[in-house]
Amino acid sequence: MALASKNNKRPVKTVSRANSKSSSDAKTSSNKKTKGEEAKKTEEAQEEYGLKEEIVVLIAFACAAILVLSNFELAGSVGRAIKWLMFGFIGVMEYFFPFVVAGTIIFISVNKSFIKIARIKAIAVYGLMVDLAAMWQRITNVPRVEGNIFSFFTVCANDKIGGGFFGGLLCKILYPLGTVGSFVIMLALMIICIVVITEKSFIKGMKNAKTKSKEFIEVAKKDYFEYKEQNDLADYEDDEDEELERNGHFSKNANKNAIEENGQIDSTKKKKKSPARRMGRKVLGVTSDTLIERNGQEDSDINIENVEAISNPEDEYSKDIYEPDSNNQVFNGFNSVMTDEDYDEGYPDNHSDSYKESHNEAAQEVPNTLDEDLRADVASDNDFVSAYNASSNAYASSNTYANPNAHASSGARDSLTESYGQAATKETTFEKGNQKKYHKPDINCLKRSKKTAFLGASTGKNDETARVLKQTLLNFGVAVDVVGISYGPSVTRYEIQPEQGVKVSKIVSLADDIKLSLAAADIRIEAPIPGKSAIGIEVPNKEATTVGLRELIESKEFKNAKSKLVFATGRDIAGKVILADIAKMPHMLIAGATGSGKSVCINTIITSILYNASPEDVRMILVDPKVVELSVYNGIPHLAEKVVTDPKEAAKALNWAVIEMDRRYKDFAKYGVRNLEGYNEKVVKGEIIDDQGEVVKDKKPQILIIIDELADLMMVSANEVEDAICRLAQLARAAGIHMVIATQRPSVNVVTGLIKANVPSRIAFAVSSGVDSRTILDMNGAEKLLGKGDMLYFPSNLPKPLRVQGAFISDEEVADMVEDVKRKNPPVVYDESISKTEIGAALVGQSQSQDERDPLFAEAGRFVIENEKGSIGMLQRHFKIGFNRAGRIMDQLFDAGVVGQEMGTKPRKVEMSLEDFNNNLANG
Numbered sequence: 001m002a003l004a005s006k007n008n009k010r011p012v013k014t015v016s017r018a019n020s021k022s023s024s025d026a027k028t029s030s031n032k033k034t035k036g037e038e039a040k041k042t043e044e045a046q047e048e049y050g051l052k053e054e055i056v057v058l059i060a061f062a063c064a065a066i067l068v069l070s071n072f073e074l075a076g077s078v079g080r081a082i083k084w085l086m087f088g089f090i091g092v093m094e095y096f097f098p099f100v101v102a103g104t105i106i107f108i109s110v111n112k113s114f115i116k117i118a119r120i121k122a123i124a125v126y127g128l129m130v131d132l133a134a135m136w137q138r139i140t141n142v143p144r145v146e147g148n149i150f151s152f153f154t155v156c157a158n159d160k161i162g163g164g165f166f167g168g169l170l171c172k173i174l175y176p177l178g179t180v181g182s183f184v185i186m187l188a189l190m191i192i193c194i195v196v197i198t199e200k201s202f203i204k205g206m207k208n209a210k211t212k213s214k215e216f217i218e219v220a221k222k223d224y225f226e227y228k229e230q231n232d233l234a235d236y237e238d239d240e241d242e243e244l245e246r247n248g249h250f251s252k253n254a255n256k257n258a259i260e261e262n263g264q265i266d267s268t269k270k271k272k273k274s275p276a277r278r279m280g281r282k283v284l285g286v287t288s289d290t291l292i293e294r295n296g297q298e299d300s301d302i303n304i305e306n307v308e309a310i311s312n313p314e315d316e317y318s319k320d321i322y323e324p325d326s327n328n329q330v331f332n333g334f335n336s337v338m339t340d341e342d343y344d345e346g347y348p349d350n351h352s353d354s355y356k357e358s359h360n361e362a363a364q365e366v367p368n369t370l371d372e373d374l375r376a377d378v379a380s381d382n383d384f385v386s387a388y389n390a391s392s393n394a395y396a397s398s399n400t401y402a403n404p405n406a407h408a409s410s411g412a413r414d415s416l417t418e419s420y421g422q423a424a425t426k427e428t429t430f431e432k433g434n435q436k437k438y439h440k441p442d443i444n445c446l447k448r449s450k451k452t453a454f455l456g457a458s459t460g461k462n463d464e465t466a467r468v469l470k471q472t473l474l475n476f477g478v479a480v481d482v483v484g485i486s487y488g489p490s491v492t493r494y495e496i497q498p499e500q501g502v503k504v505s506k507i508v509s510l511a512d513d514i515k516l517s518l519a520a521a522d523i524r525i526e527a528p529i530p531g532k533s534a535i536g537i538e539v540p541n542k543e544a545t546t547v548g549l550r551e552l553i554e555s556k557e558f559k560n561a562k563s564k565l566v567f568a569t570g571r572d573i574a575g576k577v578i579l580a581d582i583a584k585m586p587h588m589l590i591a592g593a594t595g596s597g598k599s600v601c602i603n604t605i606i607t608s609i610l611y612n613a614s615p616e617d618v619r620m621i622l623v624d625p626k627v628v629e630l631s632v633y634n635g636i637p638h639l640a641e642k643v644v645t646d647p648k649e650a651a652k653a654l655n656w657a658v659i660e661m662d663r664r665y666k667d668f669a670k671y672g673v674r675n676l677e678g679y680n681e682k683v684v685k686g687e688i689i690d691d692q693g694e695v696v697k698d699k700k701p702q703i704l705i706i707i708d709e710l711a712d713l714m715m716v717s718a719n720e721v722e723d724a725i726c727r728l729a730q731l732a733r734a735a736g737i738h739m740v741i742a743t744q745r746p747s748v749n750v751v752t753g754l755i756k757a758n759v760p761s762r763i764a765f766a767v768s769s770g771v772d773s774r775t776i777l778d779m780n781g782a783e784k785l786l787g788k789g790d791m792l793y794f795p796s797n798l799p800k801p802l803r804v805q806g807a808f809i810s811d812e813e814v815a816d817m818v819e820d821v822k823r824k825n826p827p828v829v830y831d832e833s834i835s836k837t838e839i840g841a842a843l844v845g846q847s848q849s850q851d852e853r854d855p856l857f858a859e860a861g862r863f864v865i866e867n868e869k870g871s872i873g874m875l876q877r878h879f880k881i882g883f884n885r886a887g888r889i890m891d892q893l894f895d896a897g898v899v900g901q902e903m904g905t906k907p908r909k910v911e912m913s914l915e916d917f918n919n920n921l922a923n924g
């Protein structure tokens with residue numbers, strides 16, 4: 001053990017010494033010193049240190065040798081004097097004394113880095129010696145315990161017997177307890193010393209021994225029966241053989257075969273003859289599994305099966321987790337710091353390099369007619385709107401995607417504000433203009449969470465896990481201090497500070513050993529915690545504390561939040577309330593494996609908005625291809641459109657949003673404002689006059705589009721969805737249109753480079769692999785999360801993701817709240833223009849004439865009419881054209897009234913005769 005420690009510690013001390021030496025050198029001649037000189041000094045320091053250690057070891061051996069020689073009176077008069085003296089002190093234990101002395105000197109010298117523990121162990125060794133000496137003295141009773149205490153020394157020294165002065169002294173102290181009492185105490189002392197020296201728990205060892213001895217007895221019993229059976233069989237065989245030999249009928253082998261056919265005995269016999277029987281025997285009852293108890297961690301009730309985190313030995317441990325400023329009482333995400341200007345400046349800088357790379361790559365994929373600097377222009381100067389229009393037109397003209405009627409819907413100007421206004425006129429609870437009153441749901445619809453465990457920071461002096469953690473690392477030769485503990489709702493983070501010279505990678509490489517000794521389902525190592533000279537080891541709590549949404553909505557941070565799109569995210573690792581403002585994100589991607597907590601997170605977003613914003617402030621478009629997740633929200637006044645469940649309809653809704661964005665930008669240009677805020681301010685002041693000369697009283701609401709499963713949309717119409725998402729993501733912030741996109745398939749064909757680059761804020765729930773984590777966050781870490789709302793929250797203004805336990809709201813609470821909102825407010829009036837919008841309509845710049853029809857339009861029309869049905873696939877095959885072009889032609893045929901509405905997977909009906917079609921063509 002000493003040697004092992006020696007090997008472990010030597011380099012540590014060497015490097016440490018080398019460091020200190022080089023740093024002192026640096027102070028005196030930092031500028032002149034070359035690297036070569038430094039290296040030389042380091043080598044010298046190493047040599048010097050190794051030399052010292054060797055000298056100590058040699059001296060220890062010399063001392064031990066002299067003591068051994070003294071015992072045999074081979075060291076002259078000095079040796080005799082030493083022997084006399086040592087016998088006087090410790091009696092017969094003197095025979096072991098040389099070895100103990102040598103051992104302790106070596107042990108202490110090689111374990112200097114944890115000298116305190118080494119000293120305690122050394123003291124325990126000497127204590128054990130004295131205890132054994134006292135036992136010996138009590139057994140032999142020479143010198144007599146009743147005698148004078150000083151006579152112990154002289155009698156033992158002269159006669160070379162007894163337990164010496166110290167042994168006698170202990171006997172004398174325990175004398176009033178009588179012989180048996182004294183032995184009990186001495187035995188207890190002996191066990192204590194052994195426990196201290198070996199760091200093995202006696203009680204647990206006993207328990208293990210009991211279990212093992214039970215097993216041993218079981219095995220012994222089994223063996224005995226087997227042995228008995230075998231003997232019986234052998235006797236049986238012998239008898240048979242003898243009989244057969246006597247009868248001379250069969251050969252021995254033939255007889256055996258015959259016996260084998262006779263069932264059980266034969267099969268047993270076969271088994272007994274197998275060589276595996278003896279080899280299978282094990283020595284049981286001997287155990288080394290007696291480590292000091294670990295605060296019941298072995299009985300951890302963490303249900304590993306339920307924990308999502310999957311360990312992947314090849315994955316690196318996350319190095320990049322953001323640590324919020326511990327001085328801030330509450331971290332408010334964007335709330336605290338971000339301004340519009342900050343956003344534009346901060347966004348590219350605050351992301352990791354890999355993020356920036358992906359951003360740049362993806363940005364190059366955007367059609368080159370889109371001004372690359374447009375984003376920077378967005379909030380920076382007064383030319384913004386014209387810049388937008390220029391790029392918008394350029395973008396549109398770069399697409400030959402033509403739909404003559406597209407602008408019929410966009411031109412209708414059936415704004416959300418108007419539709420909400422209609423509802424208001426129907427109900428008395430709504431007043432005219434800006435005084436419409438929205439009745440928030442009752443807070444009692446949300447349940448109060450049960451009393452929570454302690455959340456927050458602590459020094460962790462009495463934390464048993466911290467002690468085990470420290471001890472485990474010490475066992476591997478890494479001395480650390482636990483400098484702080486953060487008790488979070490689902491994980492506890494132990495902040496450890498290694499001794500100088502310990503490599504961070506060494507601690508990271510011990511992750512599995514730490515996991516084993518803490519009996520933890522999975523741990524995550526933050527090495528180091530940014531901004532701290534400490535390493536964070538995140539250990540799942542035995543029992544996760546649910547973060548109730550109600551407590552967050554009732555928090556003063558939420559109540560004080562100015563933004564209408566703020567949502568209660570959860571609590572961070574130190575239990576602080578985390579709020580996020582979607583308005584400043586300005587779009588967010590949520591990804592995680594199934595069951596990791598995405599839907600609950602979306603519910604918390606919607607609920608937060610219902611408690612915070614009126615429909616006049618925020619309107620939502622909910623896209624739920626899974627059908628069951630968001631349908632419950634149908635009927636709430638904030639909805640701009642019935643919850644969209646059909647992916648095709650979803651693509652239309654996205655297109656509508658793009659058109660709405662265009663419309664808003666045109667209004668902004670017309671009234672000389674830069675963004676939605678500016679526009680609404682003018683509305684309040686009564687400065688917006690419409691074409692009819694009337695003062696516009698209705699503010700434009702912010703629009704939040706929530707997509708619960710992007711993969712389902714991408715499967716149906718990847719191009720249109722991607723186009724619309726990217727266009728919205730690039731430009732919609734100033735227009736007050738924001739997106740929250742969730743997916744359980746964070747693969748590159750769902751979360752494409754283009755979408756990733758344009759949706760800067762991310763929330764990663766537990767995923768199954770490091771690859772998925774990198775797809776979402778551009779770094780590992782999410783694969784170590786525990787599921788059930790445990791997330792890495794990575795908004796675009798933070799340099800590192802933040803580990804947060806998401807707020808929880810149950811389905812019943814959602815249903816109650818929705819009922820309450822619907823009961824208190826007038827029925828919602830949906831904006832019909834959304835469902836009427838054509839897919840691809842948004843990509844049309846100006847209304848286009850029939851001249852811009854596809855050259856194949858006439859031919860395709862005739863082909864479809866002749867076949868009496870029309871589908872994109874048919875056009876593709878017949879004209880050997882791509883999907884997009886065939887789709888455009890089909891749209892043109894629909895607009896010209898040649899074919900009817902699409903009917904899912906079935907071909908469209910033909911609604912025009914060939915004659916009419918030719919006439920129409922002739923008439924232009």
Ligand SMILES: Nc1ncnc2c1ncn2[C@@H]1O[C@H](COP(=O)(O)OP(=O)(O)OP(=O)(O)O)[C@@H](O)[C@H]1O
Nearest residue numbers: 593594595596597598599600744788789806807808
């Ligand atoms: N913040 C949370 N706190 C506690 N438990 C949670 C939390 N979020 C989710 N859970 C638990 O995890 C379960 C699954 O969550 P959820 O339905 O949100 O997963 P999901 O990621 O949407 O799955 P899917 O993709 O299959 O719909 C919930 O029923 C709930 O028990």
